[in-house]
Amino acid sequence: MAQTVGDLGEIALxxxxxxxxxxAKGARKGVVNVGPGDDAAVLAAPDGxxxxxxxxxxxxxxxxxxxxxxxxxxxxxVAENLADIAAMGARPTGLVIGLALPPETEVAWVDGxxxxxxxxxxxxxxxxxxxxxxRADAIYVxxxxxxxxxxxxxxxxxxxxxxxxxxxxxxxxxxxAGLAVLSRGFRSPRALVDAHRRPEPDYAAGVRxxxxxxxxxxxxxxxxxxxxxxxxxxxxxxxxxxSGAIPLDEVLASTAAAYNLDPLTWxxxxxDDHALLAAFPKGSALPTGFTAIGTAKKPGEEGxxxxxxxxxxxxxxxxEHFRS
Amino acid sequence: MAQTVGDLGEIALxxxxxxxxxxAKGARKGVVNVGPGDDAAVLAAPDGxxxxxxxxxxxxxxxxxxxxxxxxxxxxxVAENLADIAAMGARPTGLVIGLALPPETEVAWVDGxxxxxxxxxxxxxxxxxxxxxxRADAIYVxxxxxxxxxxxxxxxxxxxxxxxxxxxxxxxxxxxAGLAVLSRGFRSPRALVDAHRRPEPDYAAGVRxxxxxxxxxxxxxxxxxxxxxxxxxxxxxxxxxxSGAIPLDEVLASTAAAYNLDPLTWxxxxxDDHALLAAFPKGSALPTGFTAIGTAKKPGEEGxxxxxxxxxxxxxxxxEHFRS
Numbered sequence: 001m002a003q004t005v006g007d008l009g010e011i012a013l014x015x016x017x018x019x020x021x022x023x024a025k026g027a028r029k030g031v032v033n034v035g036p037g038d039d040a041a042v043l044a045a046p047d048g049x050x051x052x053x054x055x056x057x058x059x060x061x062x063x064x065x066x067x068x069x070x071x072x073x074x075x076x077x078v079a080e081n082l083a084d085i086a087a088m089g090a091r092p093t094g095l096v097i098g099l100a101l102p103p104e105t106e107v108a109w110v111d112g113x114x115x116x117x118x119x120x121x122x123x124x125x126x127x128x129x130x131x132x133x134x135r136a137d138a139i140y141v142x143x144x145x146x147x148x149x150x151x152x153x154x155x156x157x158x159x160x161x162x163x164x165x166x167x168x169x170x171x172x173x174x175x176x177a178g179l180a181v182l183s184r185g186f187r188s189p190r191a192l193v194d195a196h197r198r199p200e201p202d203y204a205a206g207v208r209x210x211x212x213x214x215x216x217x218x219x220x221x222x223x224x225x226x227x228x229x230x231x232x233x234x235x236x237x238x239x240x241x242x243s244g245a246i247p248l249d250e251v252l253a254s255t256a257a258a259y260n261l262d263p264l265t266w267x268x269x270x271x272d273d274h275a276l277l278a279a280f281p282k283g284s285a286l287p288t289g290f291t292a293i294g295t296a297k298k299p300g301e302e303g304x305x306x307x308x309x310x311x312x313x314x315x316x317x318x319x320e321h322f323r324s
Numbered sequence: 325m326a327q328t329v330g331d332l333g334e335i336a337l338x339x340x341x342x343x344x345x346x347x348a349k350g351a352r353k354g355v356v357n358v359g360p361g362d363d364a365a366v367l368a369a370p371d372g373x374x375x376x377x378x379x380x381x382x383x384x385x386x387x388x389x390x391x392x393x394x395x396x397x398x399x400x401x402v403a404e405n406l407a408d409i410a411a412m413g414a415r416p417t418g419l420v421i422g423l424a425l426p427p428e429t430e431v432a433w434v435d436g437x438x439x440x441x442x443x444x445x446x447x448x449x450x451x452x453x454x455x456x457x458x459r460a461d462a463i464y465v466x467x468x469x470x471x472x473x474x475x476x477x478x479x480x481x482x483x484x485x486x487x488x489x490x491x492x493x494x495x496x497x498x499x500x501a502g503l504a505v506l507s508r509g510f511r512s513p514r515a516l517v518d519a520h521r522r523p524e525p526d527y528a529a530g531v532r533x534x535x536x537x538x539x540x541x542x543x544x545x546x547x548x549x550x551x552x553x554x555x556x557x558x559x560x561x562x563x564x565x566x567s568g569a570i571p572l573d574e575v576l577a578s579t580a581a582a583y584n585l586d587p588l589t590w591x592x593x594x595x596d597d598h599a600l601l602a603a604f605p606k607g608s609a610l611p612t613g614f615t616a617i618g619t620a621k622k623p624g625e626e627g628x629x630x631x632x633x634x635x636x637x638x639x640x641x642x643x644e645h646f647r648s
Contacts, residue, residue, distance in 0.1 A: 033373055033478070034412075034478050034480065037558075038412070038478075038480050038481055038482075038542070038558075039377060039408040039409075039411035039412055039481070039541075039542050039543050040375045040376060040377035040408045040409055040411070040412045040414070040469075040471070041375070041376050041377070042373050042374070042375050042376075042412070042473070042478050043373065043374050043376060044372065044373055045369030045372055045373055045374045046372055047372075048368065048369055048370055048371075048372055049357055049366050049367065049368055049369055050366070050367050050369045050374045050470065051364045051365070051366050052364060052365050052366075052367060052418070052420055052453060052454065052468070052470065053363060053364035053365070053420070053454060054420040054421070054422050054454065054455060054456050054466070054468055055422065055456045056422035056423070056424050056456050056458045056464070056466060057458075058424055058458055058459070058460045058464075061458065061459055061460065062458070084363040084364045085363075085364055087363035087364070088358075088362070088363055088364045088366065090364070094376070096376055096377070096378040096468055097378070098378050098379065098380035098422070098466040098468075099380075100380050100382055100464060129376060130376065130377060130378065131378060132378050132379045132380050134380045134381075134382055134385065134386070135382070135385055136382045136385070136462075136464070137461070137462065138460075138461065140380070140382075140424060140460070140464050140466075142378070142380060142422040142464075142466035144376070144378055144420055144422075144468035145364075146374065146376065147364070149366070154357070154358050154362075154366050156358065156362050157362055157363070158362075217363075218362070218363050219363050234361075234362075
């Protein structure tokens with residue numbers, strides 16, 4: 001019989017997590033003043049501010065254990081939070097994790113989860129500074145990530161102005177396509193399935209955007225249309241997207257063709273890739289990794305809204321979690 | 325029919341929470357640079373460090389909706405986190421909350437929860453800076469709190485030295501007694517039930533301890549014996565508690581008598597009051613609110629451990645969450 005967290009007990013489990021954390025690599029040097037094991041952690045906040053974000057992942061809703069490995073879940077939980085830090089133009093520094101586990105969860109699952117957490121935290125330069133482990137009926141993962149603005153202004157979603165170039169960095173639609181593939185009972189194309197299991201946000205693109213003069217910046221987590229609409233509303237502009245300019249993943253395109261679907265369904269409506277959406281002043285040289293996909297305009301009579309190729313989009317713009 | 329979060333939808337629910345947060349009182353001025361509504365929040369971290377802690381509360385395990393009101397749950401979730409900030413000698417600044425809700429949860433419950441969160445955050449001087457709301461099968465509340473050390477050193481649990489005076493600030497055992505009362509189907513004594521529903525940690529006592537020269541400081545969340553043992557192990561000392569010196573709540577004492585129980589069962593073994601446990605150098609004038617209850621000693625052959633009145637304690641020292 002595989003050992004479960006119920007066999008191990010909470011205190012031994014926490015000790016195990018702390019021990020694994022000690023060997024972690026990739027975090028910025030000197031950021032952890034006090035690490036796991038006390039009432040709270042102490043992290044460096046060098047510029048006198050801390051950027052902070054939190055996200056919750058629920059088993060059966062944000063991941064399935066038969067579709068994603070424990071390591072995948074750890075990677076994804078960290079990635080979506082660090083992407084939010086990057087989307088402010090900040091550099092990740094640290095994170096804390098709340099983990100609710102059924103007692104029958106295998107200790108090996110927790111080990112794998114933690115390996116994924118530490119690998120992705122290290123890729124983003126962040127340290128795992130603390131956490132909490134409790135008993136529950138399903139797995140709930142709650143990550144809070146922190147970051148450092150390095151004396152720059154935070155780049156909000158509200159800063160786009162009429163005339164700005166709208167640009168993206170990172171994949172669009174691949175995670176949604178991977179989820180669609182899994183939902184139909186397939187395990188390939190692997191590139192799409194992996195995009196669902198383990199988003200790979202380019203965290204440094206957030207800092208490059210900030211340094212490159214981005215006026216607005218945000219994480220695309222609920223689909224390009226819905227998130228672009230959020231930027232439009234926050235900024236008081238209209239945004240027109242040129243569908244032909246959106247980078248189209250080749251595997252996504254061929255899979256959409258095989259399913260007889262318009263690839264734009266995934267590209268415009270699919271979330272979870274954690275691309276960055278930015279607005280740069282017209283005529284800016286875009287930072288490495290960014291592609292121009294549209295233009296911010298003065299809002300018309302219908303107010304701040306998103307159009308695609310000048311027309312109201314036909315694709316379902318994202319989805320709401322509580323509605324069935 | 326009462327409106328549910330499923331009726332309202334995620335986006336409207338988040339807007340509602342953000343609107344309620346705007347009217348909140350009590351947070352320190354200037355601490356929120358960027359509040360809820362963007363990818364992440366930006367909080368002031370004036371001394372170049374941030375103290376951070378996280379705790380998860382699960383419905384049915386950490387609270388029951390028939391025993392605690394929505395407001396009680398909000399108060400408790402915030403209180404246990406701000407107590408951890410105080411237990412580092414820091415002053416709370418802000419918090420973020422992850423909330424997993426069944427779609428059939430009434431919007432009125434969320435409103436009440438948020439009122440409790442904002443009231444307790446305000447009592448501690450902290451701002452609600454952001455959060456995440458997701459769908460789930462039970463209510464999960466995940467709070468991450470942040471604090472400011474105001475240029476002081478963090479006071480760890482590892483700093484106690486042989487000869488130190490061990491002291492506590494706050495109630496001990498009342499929350500456990502309240503839970504015992506509720507478990508037996510009673511709703512009174514009200515003072516004990518309220519202590520379970522809404523702990524009232526003295527957050528400022530953490531700062532007073534730090535300024536008063538505390539060498540070790542921690543939150544008592546799993547019971548005095550278990551938490552004192554953690555301090556003993558971290559500090560490499562033995563701790564002897566003088567049971568007669570522990571402040572004994574009168575209602576707790578009379579309720580224990582009515583149940584034919586030794587009140588020390590609750591006082592030594594019961595958690596959730598979030599008292600502060602501290603070690604001060606011998607001869608120190610104890611800060612306001614602290615009472616000496618024991619002494620740190622050189623560990624004997626059995627290593628760092630806790631004794632009560634010089635003997636091994638007979639009471640169950642706390643409990644582990646995963647074991648049945």
